[in-house]
Amino acid sequence: MLRACRGEPVDRPPVWLMRQAGRYLPEYRAVREGVSFLDMCRDVERAVTVSLQPIDFVGAEAVILFQDIFTPIPALGVDVDFAPGPVIADPIRTRAQVDALRSPDPRESVPFVFEIIRELRRQLASRDIPLLGFAGAPFTLAAYLVEGQGSRSFSTLKKMLHQQPDLLRALLAHLADLTVDYLNAQIEAGAQVVQLFDTWAGLLSPAEYREWVLPGHQEIAARVDRAGAPLILYVNDGAHVVDEMVEAGTDVVSLDWRCDLAGVAKRHGHRVSLQGNLDPCGLHASREQIFERVRELREAGRPARGHVMNLGHGCLPDTPVDGVRAFTDAVRALDPA
Numbered sequence: 640m641l642r643a644c645r646g647e648p649v650d651r652p653p654v655w656l657m658r659q660a661g662r663y664l665p666e667y668r669a670v671r672e673g674v675s676f677l678d679m680c681r682d683v684e685r686a687v688t689v690s691l692q693p694i695d696f697v698g699a700e701a702v703i704l705f706q707d708i709f710t711p712i713p714a715l716g717v718d719v720d721f722a723p724g725p726v727i728a729d730p731i732r733t734r735a736q737v738d739a740l741r742s743p744d745p746r747e748s749v750p751f752v753f754e755i756i757r758e759l760r761r762q763l764a765s766r767d768i769p770l771l772g773f774a775g776a777p778f779t780l781a782a783y784l785v786e787g788q789g790s791r792s793f794s795t796l797k798k799m800l801h802q803q804p805d806l807l808r809a810l811l812a813h814l815a816d817l818t819v820d821y822l823n824a825q826i827e828a829g830a831q832v833v834q835l836f837d838t839w840a841g842l843l844s845p846a847e848y849r850e851w852v853l854p855g856h857q858e859i860a861a862r863v864d865r866a867g868a869p870l871i872l873y874v875n876d877g878a879h880v881v882d883e884m885v886e887a888g889t890d891v892v893s894l895d896w897r898c899d900l901a902g903v904a905k906r907h908g909h910r911v912s913l914q915g916n917l918d919p920c921g922l923h924a925s926r927e928q929i930f931e932r933v934r935e936l937r938e939a940g941r942p943a944r945g946h947v948m949n950l951g952h953g954c955l956p957d958t959p960v961d962g963v964r965a966f967t968d969a970v971r972a973l974d975p976a
Contacts, residue, residue: 640701640769644832644869644891646912646944652937654970655701655771656963657873658953659693663960666692676721680706686755687762694768697960698967701769701832702759704825706752708775708836709783711821714748715740715813717784730787730795737809745821753828760829772830772868774821776837777814777855781807793842800851807851815855819862826867834871834893835859841876841895848880856887865890871914875952885911896921896951901939908943916951922962929962933969 640653661667667689671679679685686705693699709725716739718728731737746753759770783789785796785807799807822833840852856872863870873893874884884892885907892907893914894900900916907913921932933948940946948970954963 640947641831641869643945643947644871644912646890649945650975651973652940652946652948652970653700654948654967655699655703656693656697656950656954656966657703658955659697659699659703659963660689660705661954662956663954663958663963664692664696665960666696676707676723680710681751683751683754683758686751687758690755690759691762693963694766697963698971700967700970701771702763703771703773703834704752704756704759704830706755706773708773708780708838710752711743711745711749711774711817712780712784714743714745715817722788724789725783727784727787731781731784731810732795732799734806734809737806737813740813742813742816745817745824753824756825756828756830769831770829771832771834771871772822772825772828773834773836774818774825776835776840776852776859777811777818778843778852779837779839780814780818781810782839782842784810793839797842800847811851811855815858819859822859822863822870826864831868832871833863833868834873835889837872837874837877840874841880843880845880845883848883852880853883853886856884856889860888871947873914881907891945891947893947893949894951898951899939900936901942904940904943904946908940911943912945912947913940913943914947914949916949917966919950919952919955919958922950922954922958922966924962926961926965929965930969930972933966934973937970937973 642649690705713719720726782793782796786793869890871891872889878897891912891914894916896916896918
């Protein structure tokens, strides 16, 4: 995994899945039963248990920390609930609200995150399996903070973009500092790879992306300790901004399933490693079809300096466990080099 992220030689792509520890696993549901999502995130023992489940139950070759992109947000002074996604009691609409946001040290505000990371590294030490940390990107965090909850269009956020650009820039700058501090603290605690999730940046046109998102990605890539851990960038629904994503300067660009992996590998594979990009619904196919699709993805990704096999988004709640197992089995069955 680490060699593939850095573009060093490997005999085949490594494999893990976004949202691999989640509702599709009966074992996850058993651990989660009777526990709220926020309590689950704060419970070190449970979070460690579910983070490790995909290794044993579906054959993932990397572990990703069980948390949510909004974990560090309440410490800013924001009242957040989950129903099931983030719901903001007092959405940010004024400069006074932005100026009132705190600048906490994540080591003090969310110490359980780093305790989970340290315990995961301890348990993974004998298994030679890397640990990923992650954070939400500033634009996606701002989307929820301004809109107040999830949305198909995030029209309130986009209205701010046009009518109060200075306000949005101030919010994004504050969130960029938070993201850098949070990722660096994860690396310090033992995360070996970190991923930046920008779920909603795909709502923007390429020109808007260049203005509102790319500078933040570039700043984060420059300030995160990438000597300590490679940085992956993922933008959902971002096929139209892949060229811009590459300009962020991260070690890996993770592609959603709408992207042409082969085309991106040929255009940009010499500059950046790639991750992805099976449609999560493709895991409903037969085992034979999944094996064939993995072989196709391997060939598509060959021109890239490195390729991490993954989905184009996270596992869905109705994802068949056998489909996930077929996916990881298929990657391990690939011929060397």
